[in-house]
Amino acid sequence: MRHTISRLLGPQAQPPTGDLLATLHSLLRGHTQLLIPEVEHAALQRDADDVPRYVALACIDQARIKLHIQPRPGAYQALVHARRLARSLAALCDHYEALTGVVMCLACDQALRDNEETLPYHHVTPSGPAARVGRIHARCAHTYRRH
Template structure:
């Protein structure tokens, strides 16, 4: 990535919602795999999202204290994302799909790190940011198959929203 693109990335707001939508098009178990044309578009889109988000996460991480564990974890994640971007995938639709899903998982992890490092708090029901002036409610979702718990907050308007985790 050149210096102009990096500088632009650091000054533009990050659209996590759009990135998460792109991710869901590839790793949502309820969706059919995309067609070849759509897969090529999604693959390029995910690469672009990663190229924009990597410097943002690095910038946010480097503002943290040198001994801060989330800083190191986020920086390790950016390194993994760069490695995945450089990795060549096997020819054919299957190889492209596997690589695109890998990109999507890396992007999902970077979205989480970005939110954690920048203090952005997202509604667990609709994936939209929670703002101080909005009414919110506590939310905890216990997994029926085990101890996994997703604790956070949701918009008051999202109380009837059902979401698979």
Template structure:
């Protein structure tokens, strides 16, 4: 569902890069000032994206499931924003990772509500100027009405059975 009135005022790619510094394969736990700075950055990202999701969700009917899920996610994110990290470096890292997971969910809701389509192979957004193909054209599900899209560069990364 695309909402023409919305523009993308938030930089989802930057937000996801910040998230990847805390969660994901091969990430090391930042410490001290680096951790404090990253935690502040995540908080700032969350404060920017929450009003945008609220605006997008507000355009949907009251009984719409994506609206309900997005608003529930915002509620959980606000709880995490109000929470203190606690004493000690392990608690600080755990708190930052909770913020990162919450921001991941917020980014997902933002993209879903604003009509951003995700590549089924690499799970990254398909931007306007990027080449993509229907997943049904390159997979065994070719008969599906709508199976989603993948980047052209990801065609050869699909698992073949």
């Protein structure tokens, strides 16, 4: 999911067009539809006055709204809508990780397990400080992925 998001929002992401944009848009919609019930389930396990629960449920409401909005005609409007979906999906991913305690590898998007060797990861952009900070599997240390 985060890889799909990075194709639209990453610091070096080139705006996709045509079939690639349509494919990414479909992936974002599908990922969002899959993640909403997971985040909702995790949020509803929390106390009613829990702030992370409240914020996650508000994010879910916004994601559902974005899923129902149809982009206006034109390539630029399709790109704008896809980026909105990508930001919404990124927020859902963050809420899922925060609510469940799952930590994901920033290189391969797979869960980091307690018994796996991990390394710190700092993706630095040429124009500034780290764009993403976290951990990766040791086996992913030699892979490169643009975020």
